[in-house]
Amino acid sequence: MPPFPLHPQRDRLVGELHARPLAPLATPATLSRLAMLVAPGADRAADIAHLAALCRLYGVNEPAAEAIHFTADFGAFQLRYERHTEFTGWTFLKPLPTPPAGQDPFDDTAIDALPRDWLAALPGQAIAAFHIALIPEPADEEPRFAGLPAEGLVASTLAGGAGLVGTDFRIHPDGFARFLVLDGGLGAARAGRIAQTLWEIETYRMMALLALPIARGAAPQLSEASERLSALASRARGSGGLEHDRAALAELSDLATGIETMAATTAERFSAAEAYRTLVAQRLDALAEVPIPGLPTLREFLGRRLDPAIATVAATGTRIARLSVRCARAVDLLRARVAVAQEAQTQTLLAAMAETGRAQLRLQETVEGLSVAGISYYLVSLASYTLKPLQSTQPHLPVEGALSLMVPLVAAAVWLWMRRRQRRSAV
Template identity: 45%
Template sequence: MIEHPDRQALHDEIHARPRQAIAPPHRVSHIALLRPRPAGSGNGGESETPRPADPLAALCAAHGLPSPSPGETHFLADFGAFRLKRERHGEFDGYTIDANGCEPGDPFGTTALDELPPGWLASLPGERIAAVHLALLPARDAGPQRAEDEDALARDFDGNELCGATIADGEARVYTDFRMHEDGFVRMLLLDASMDAKRTGREVQRLVEIEVYRMMAMLAFPLARETAVELDAAERALGALVARLEGAPASEEPELLQEVTRLAATVERLSATVGFRFGAARAYHAIVRQRGRDLRVGRISPLQTPIAFLERRFDPAMAFCESVGRRIDSAAERIERASALLRTRVDIERERHNQQLLSAMNQRAELQLKLQQTVEGLSVAAITYYAVGIVHYLLVAAKAGGIGVDVEVATGIAVVPVAIAVALGVRHIRESVERRLRR
């Protein structure tokens, strides 16, 4: 029995990103960085430039810890004062830093990032697309009325309008405003009533992933708006073209065909431009919705739940992206139908032109036949004339030799058989030529 070479890697993939056990009080910070493209990618030899040194490897080396191996998609290291986890995804890298302790009176005053060496965070490659600070507190340490203390929540979230809900079937409460604060991070406050450390880790991961994948999905939104503007123009041009097809004369068909080709190229370019991003957005949106269902939220009156907030604000943006994608597909189908209609018109016009050519060719063939018949008649007459002349000379010679013959009478009598013989000879030659041509 032979093992598949990828069996071990495929089997271990579901265990590649384990959730970390987290107990309150705790601080968690997460950053998602869009991975930079290699310099000179798609430009020949410049793509071979060496990669810069990995800041995480340097950090591990400075603390005497094993460094991540090249190509490792999940790495976790405990630095004592903090833990750092890196996850490499298809488009981005996620860095999660968590540290023990969290001040109930000011849960976001000190974050897990404060435990990192100065300047290390700035050395990370890539563009920040999502960033979250999550403060985890036991519900009992938050004060007896902490969840209902609107003034304290307002201070924690700079007075912004909040979303809140119970999660994990009521075992915890979460609050967030889904806004970037001065440091560029979204804040989430998680109050743990009765969850164990492993379950808390799972809920923290879900909350973080909702924000990260929401932002990754939103990358499609500005592209969808730009594409919609260009698509509007293409749809208007297509409508005008279809209207012209109804009554345009045949002389305009080359121009119409050129316009159809231009529109087809435009829509195909739009489809190629948005195809990957819209497909990725659908996948990210599905993850956000799945993570929202996994939270098993309950309402905290009068607050709107985070999931309801996303359904009202985030889902319409994704629906707009989907509608643009469907419009592109619809425009491509309409262009294909218009192209087929135009090809049908061109084919009909070409067939009509061919019929005219065939009719003209038939007429020319008939004229050529009549001309040939006329030429044959003239040829028979000319050959007969010269043949009778030869007979006349022969008769004159015979009479001079003593043969009694009336030259004029004999010459006249010879005209008929000579003409018949010439006509039969010309006919035989023509039939012979026709037989050879038919072969």
């Protein structure tokens, strides 16, 4: 151990550089490659369990439970297992006898050595399946690309003329695509590097194209959403009242929700497509192809097919983003107009409430005046009932004058009493 503290992820990060080492490939050989797409949330331990079952069948040491890379020699074939984020790579390799001139080098493939029931139970779904045959470059009089149709052939020279590669990028009756590599002095290390580059190109190409059906499926929805947004914007331009604007806002909000849902469900796949396309371009750079007169290179073929597909995906993503911005802007504008209308309605309601309050105040003042008069009249009447009997016994008493003086005094006292009660009630 070094005499200094280590980051806990140091060994793991260094190991990433060596997780998928290049394997030398001696000529002649045949290689079968499967890329099994893994469903989101699937149990990745199923891959290791399936691999362990094959190891037990052939008496080979089983992989570790957390292994992301595994290679082993099973006698009849060699196996290379790789775990990627979205797919699992299974590569099967076996030596190939040099085929006679003109014989199809794909008659005997590496996957033929695998148990059929084990292959049928492979976890996931095959997104890419292809054979790579590596044979010596034939003599000048022999056909170069036996096993590949002349129509649609894509080929180029590699490694400064030390090798050639040919394919038609088609799925053949056995369900596999085909790549034929002709060795004219490649050497095992360079042949292995070319084979790995080819299977990465084919795998990443297919992974990039996964976004194309999604983009094509989204196109009609985007057109419908754009037309609906334009119609709603035209309707909202005219003022139909608060309820009309509220209804339009509800429709716009529903449309915005649909667009955002579409953006959320496509963004990850679309960004992955661009990342895979970049990987394909890097691997094509690594091949360093030299054209063969009369035949398109792999880069030329994929440039005419893959680039337009990824451009469609990118354009669809841009359409979704722009439509989302347009819809959000329309929602904000209509929401502002609804808010202004609601504020005006609130001001009108408050003005009506204020007028009602003023009317209630006037009514209250009238009732208070009547109350003062009524209570004063009642109190003076009680006083008259008390004082008038005294006048019969004492005629000299000024009862009428006293009652007259009491009226303003009693009224003032009642008014002050009621005001005092109002102040206490307000507190």
